[in-house]
Amino acid sequence: MHALFKHLRQADDTEQRREYSHYLAQQMGPMIHALMLVGALAYLVAVTASTLVRHSSLPLWLRLAPLAPLLLVAASTRHVRQPRLLSALTLLCVLLLEIGINLNGMDDMHRQSVVLPGLLLPVASSVVWLGRWDFVAAMLLCALGPLPMLLFGSADSAQVFQYLVYMAIAIALSTVLRAFMARTLFEQFRLERQLREQANTDGLTGLLVRNRFLELAQLALGDIHRRQQPACVLYLDADHFKPLNDDYGHAAGDAALIALATTMRRQMRQGDLIGRIGGEEFAMLLPGLDLQQAGARAEQLRESMHEIRRPDGPLTVSIGVAACGHADEAIETLLARADQAMRQAKRDGRDRVVSA
Numbered sequence: 001m002h003a004l005f006k007h008l009r010q011a012d013d014t015e016q017r018r019e020y021s022h023y024l025a026q027q028m029g030p031m032i033h034a035l036m037l038v039g040a041l042a043y044l045v046a047v048t049a050s051t052l053v054r055h056s057s058l059p060l061w062l063r064l065a066p067l068a069p070l071l072l073v074a075a076s077t078r079h080v081r082q083p084r085l086l087s088a089l090t091l092l093c094v095l096l097l098e099i100g101i102n103l104n105g106m107d108d109m110h111r112q113s114v115v116l117p118g119l120l121l122p123v124a125s126s127v128v129w130l131g132r133w134d135f136v137a138a139m140l141l142c143a144l145g146p147l148p149m150l151l152f153g154s155a156d157s158a159q160v161f162q163y164l165v166y167m168a169i170a171i172a173l174s175t176v177l178r179a180f181m182a183r184t185l186f187e188q189f190r191l192e193r194q195l196r197e198q199a200n201t202d203g204l205t206g207l208l209v210r211n212r213f214l215e216l217a218q219l220a221l222g223d224i225h226r227r228q229q230p231a232c233v234l235y236l237d238a239d240h241f242k243p244l245n246d247d248y249g250h251a252a253g254d255a256a257l258i259a260l261a262t263t264m265r266r267q268m269r270q271g272d273l274i275g276r277i278g279g280e281e282f283a284m285l286l287p288g289l290d291l292q293q294a295g296a297r298a299e300q301l302r303e304s305m306h307e308i309r310r311p312d313g314p315l316t317v318s319i320g321v322a323a324c325g326h327a328d329e330a331i332e333t334l335l336a337r338a339d340q341a342m343r344q345a346k347r348d349g350r351d352r353v354v355s356a
């Protein structure tokens with residue numbers, strides 16, 4: 001039992017929680033919609049069937065009154081994938097069903113038969129609750145829902161007691177089902193997230209891989225243009241890297257690349273994006289900086305690389321800087337211009353910054 005609830009503590013990170021609840025809404029939205037339709041249909045069948053076997057003092061139209069809002073809630077849930085709204089609509093659906101149970105049970109001499117659907121609700125809905133508080137609210141609603149009918153009708157205390165025992169069993173079952181479902185979904189979410197991260201980050205340096213960098217940089221550029229801000233790209237290449245590998249082995253080369261990536265990350269500011277473009281080539285998107293400011297950042301970066309000691313001396317890098325020209329310039333074109341500038345820096349003698 002302890003293991004079933006462990007996932008709730010693992011999801012403590014707020015950002016991860018937010019992402020998880022959106023993931024749940026995406027995964028469970030279609031099932032919630034389908035269950036609501038089944039609920040509305042079941043309500044119609046149950047009320048119609050009860051008119052065949054017993055007489056009620058309430059007119060049929062009044063007993064069917066919750067059906068229209070039930071169908072409306074079910075229909076509006078079809079495309080909702082916003083976790084809070086989805087939870088609110090699901091709770092509303094349970095509330096409508098509870099109102100329906102009360103409407104149909106008020107004048108029934110054998111209330112247990114009407115209470116039965118009320119006992120089904122916690123179990124049937126156990127897997128749809130996105131958050132633990134939604135679940136608590138839903139279980140309270142399920143437990144308290146049929147009470148007006150029992151207390152204000154002519155049910156005796158033995159009937160109420162029996163109802164409370166059955167409801168406690170139903171809620172216990174529901175709690176186990178929900179915990180199992182939530183644990184399975186959280187594990188699936190965690191694995192998918194891990195796979196996505198592995199596919200998007202470079203194993204050696206932990207930076208974004210080329211494709212992911214280009215994808216995110218293109219999105220960021222769109223945003224930057226909308227806000228009419230400048231932006232620049234740095235293209236950085238480690239100097240004389242082949243001799244390092246050839247003379248001291250690939251482990252020494254790898255260590256230098258990790259140190260280089262760490263230095264880049266340390267100089268990163270909010271909104272910056274860094275990617276490993278190729279073997280010893282890296283790119284950095286600097287939103288909000290013009291060519292002159294980006295050149296100064298590149299100089300700073302170049303100088304801080306000297307603190308990294310290779311077995312044969314300090315690490316040096318050549319950097320090309322390019323400013324984003326026009327609103328619809330693709331990140332590939334911008335990167336190609338920064339690459340050209342970096343090649344010029346190589347031709348000029350390396351360990352320098354050249355602006356395009």
Ligand SMILES: Nc1nc2c(ncn2[C@@H]2O[C@H](COP(=O)(O)OP(=O)(O)OP(=O)(O)O)[C@@H](O)[C@H]2O)c(=O)[nH]1
Binds near residue numbers: 241242249279
């Ligand atoms: N250790 C290690 N080496 C890598 C990795 N990726 C690429 N390299 C090496 O980086 C070197 C790049 O060499 P070149 O492109 O010839 O350039 P260079 O020797 O740095 O010379 P310049 O760029 O002209 O200054 C090659 O020897 C690659 O094998 C890696 O992940 N680890």
